[in-house]
Amino acid sequence: MKIVFSLVLLFLAGCVSTIIYSSKGEELYSNKCSGCHRLHSKTEFTSEKWKSEIEEMGKKAKLSDDEKRMLIEYLTKDGLQAAKP
Ligand code: HEC
Numbered sequence: 550m551k552i553v554f555s556l557v558l559l560f561l562a563g564c565v566s567t568i569i570y571s572s573k574g575e576e577l578y579s580n581k582c583s584g585c586h587r588l589h590s591k592t593e594f595t596s597e598k599w600k601s602e603i604e605e606m607g608k609k610a611k612l613s614d615d616e617k618r619m620l621i622e623y624l625t626k627d628g629l630q631a632a633k634p
Pocket of ligand 1 (some may be wrong): 552554581585589602603606609610612620
C-alpha cells in the first residue's frame with residue numbers, strides 16, 4: 550500500500566514540476582528565498598526568530614499570507630532535529 554501511495558505522489562509531483570520537493574514549504578523556500586542571499590539552514594534560528602524573519606522577508610519576497618504560513622511551518626517544525634543528515 551505504501552508503495553502505491555508513493556508512486557501516486559511521485560506521479561503528481563512529476564506533473565507539477567520536474568524537481569521533486571518533499572514539501573510545499575521546501576519548494577517555496579528554495580524558490581522564493583534564494584534570490585538575494587544563501588538559504589539559511591533551518592537550524593540556524595529559533596522558531597521565534599524564523600517567524601519574525603519571515604514577516605520581514607515575506608515583504609521582500611512578496612509572499613502571500615498562505616505562503617508565509619507554509620514557510621513558517623516548514624522552517625520551524627523540525628527545529629534542531631533538522632541537523633540530522
Ligand atoms: C529581495 C531580496 C531578498 C529576498 C527575496 C529574501 N531576502 Fe532575506 N535578506 C535580504 C537582505 C538584504 C538581508 C540582510 C539585511 C536584513 O537583515 O534586512 C536578509 C536577511 C535575511 C535573514 C537574516 C540573517 C541573519 O543573520 O539574521 C534571514 C533569516 C532571511 N533573510 C531569510 C529569508 C527568507 C526566509 C526569505 C524568503 C521568504 C528571504 N530571506 C528572501 C534580502 C532578501
